[in-house]
Amino acid sequence: MATTSVATDKKTKFTVFTIEECPACGQKTKRPFQTGDYITKDGAKCAKCGNQTRISLIYAEATKPA
Amino acid sequence: MVLQTGGIDYTSLLYALSFLFVPVYIILGPRLQVYMALNDIGRGLSRLKLMKDKARKETIDYVTTTGKTVGDPSPRIDQFLDYVTIMPVDIDPNGIVGKIDHVVTVRDERVRTEVGDLVSDKNPVTVSVSENLLEVAGALNNIHKVVRHYYLLGKKTNSYFMLLQLQMIMPQIVQEADALLNAVDTFKLAQPVGDGIGPVIASRYMYGRDKQVVAKDTVMSISEYKGRKLYVMKAEGPMAYVGQPGVGIKHIIDDMGVKPSAIIMIDAALKLEGEKTGEIAEGVGAAIGGIGVEKYQIEEVASGHKIPIYAILVKQSILEAISAMRKEIAEASDKVMTILGRVIEEKTKEGDNVVIAGIGNTLGVAQ
Ligand SMILES: [Zn+2]
Numbered sequence: 001m002a003t004t005s006v007a008t009d010k011k012t013k014f015t016v017f018t019i020e021e022c023p024a025c026g027q028k029t030k031r032p033f034q035t036g037d038y039i040t041k042d043g044a045k046c047a048k049c050g051n052q053t054r055i056s057l058i059y060a061e062a063t064k065p066a
Numbered sequence: 067m068v069l070q071t072g073g074i075d076y077t078s079l080l081y082a083l084s085f086l087f088v089p090v091y092i093i094l095g096p097r098l099q100v101y102m103a104l105n106d107i108g109r110g111l112s113r114l115k116l117m118k119d120k121a122r123k124e125t126i127d128y129v130t131t132t133g134k135t136v137g138d139p140s141p142r143i144d145q146f147l148d149y150v151t152i153m154p155v156d157i158d159p160n161g162i163v164g165k166i167d168h169v170v171t172v173r174d175e176r177v178r179t180e181v182g183d184l185v186s187d188k189n190p191v192t193v194s195v196s197e198n199l200l201e202v203a204g205a206l207n208n209i210h211k212v213v214r215h216y217y218l219l220g221k222k223t224n225s226y227f228m229l230l231q232l233q234m235i236m237p238q239i240v241q242e243a244d245a246l247l248n249a250v251d252t253f254k255l256a257q258p259v260g261d262g263i264g265p266v267i268a269s270r271y272m273y274g275r276d277k278q279v280v281a282k283d284t285v286m287s288i289s290e291y292k293g294r295k296l297y298v299m300k301a302e303g304p305m306a307y308v309g310q311p312g313v314g315i316k317h318i319i320d321d322m323g324v325k326p327s328a329i330i331m332i333d334a335a336l337k338l339e340g341e342k343t344g345e346i347a348e349g350v351g352a353a354i355g356g357i358g359v360e361k362y363q364i365e366e367v368a369s370g371h372k373i374p375i376y377a378i379l380v381k382q383s384i385l386e387a388i389s390a391m392r393k394e395i396a397e398a399s400d401k402v403m404t405i406l407g408r409v410i411e412e413k414t415k416e417g418d419n420v421v422i423a424g425i426g427n428t429l430g431v432a433q
Contacts, residue, residue: 014392016255033255033257035255035256036256037257038256038258038304038430038432039258039266039269039304039430039432040269041304041432054273057396057399058390058396059258059390059391059392059393059397060257060389060391060392060393061392062393
């Protein structure tokens with residue numbers, strides 16, 4: 001019946017990513033989410049200028065239907 | 067064409083017999099429909115049961131593995147799932163918001179202390195996530211119980227119309243239950259949810275500044291924007307808190323004596339089917355959901371001091387609001403920042419005070 005909409009929703013798989021942003025040069029790095037990540041947490045050193053990055057966003061992105 | 071064998075007119079006989087279907091259908095039709103409705107609801111019901119059992123199991127798992135509970139937490143958790151909150155009487159509605167607030171506060175306090183006793187890991191994120199998981203498992207438990215009640219009642223009384231109504235809303239119920247079950251995974255991983263978009267925005271103004279507690283689980287920082295003094299508040303992250311923005315805003319205005327020329331609230335809002343996720347709507351009025359206590363408190367203090375309330379809303383579905391924040395919602399944050407800046411510039415002057423409240427569950431969003 002009307003459960004089809006739920007079923008189609010289920011086919012889309014989501015992967016959660018963490019965005020690390022460098023406050024100095026604005027460089028953004030996207031990597032898969034790791035347990036313990038939260039927004040404003042310190043990330044890795046900036047690949048471009050070596051500054052301390054910060055997690056600016058964590059979001060789920062649809063990957064190809066499984 | 068006329069079929070004739072041995073003097074019997076079959077066509078006329080079939081024609082006569084076909085009239086029999088009418089009374090048979092009139093008598094048996096409703097029974098057939100009851101049977102079909104029962105079947106349909108029964109299927110949904112067993113799905114709901116699976117969901118509520120899964121949520122319960124996941125909660126027990128989380129409390130045992132991450133929460134490091136000593137002993138078997140299942141009896142305690144089962145007790146929680148049937149926890150009842152008795153709402154105050156409303157035949158004399160005068161002052162009812164205060165009473166609801168009181169009941170809800172007592173419940174929250176009790177849940178938190180009991181969860182705190184249950185889990186050995188005192189990390190506030192773990193405790194708050196356990197609280198939220200219990201809440202979700204309890205909600206699913208309740209949905210299943212209510213649907214089962216009407217299913218059995220309809221079956222017992224053979225009430226076609228009761229079953230028909232249940233059958234009609236069943237897909238929505240299952241969809242909502244699905245959303246709740248989805249939330250379990252997000253909560254367990256402590257990922258920001260769609261509802262956390264308000265806190266994400268507030269967090270950008272608060273990072274690196276002094277925070278002060280303005281209400282239970284609610285923090286505020288003072289910052290500056292183009293000559294305006296901003297009092298930015300959100301629930302304290304990265305715990306799965308929603309805080310008490312109503313109490314917080316009241317505290318800033320009444321206790322701290324701040325005279326804001328505007329209150330700006332940023333929140334997630336339910337989209338209608340067909341609307342795009344991450345669309346932004348602007349408006350006026352207190353943008354906050356829930357039982358209504360916080361909304362009342364904010365409206366009271368705002369109307370008492372004649373402070374306009376502006377709202378910036380980010381559209382999403384229920385499912386999106388309680389599962390990991392979708393890219394579309396996260397990416398709306400830059401647009402919200404632009405709109406927020408414009409609203410501040412348009413609606414206030416240099417030297418003014420502005421209260422900004424990021425409303426929503428702040429799981430995975432610190433400040
Ligand atoms: Zn850099």
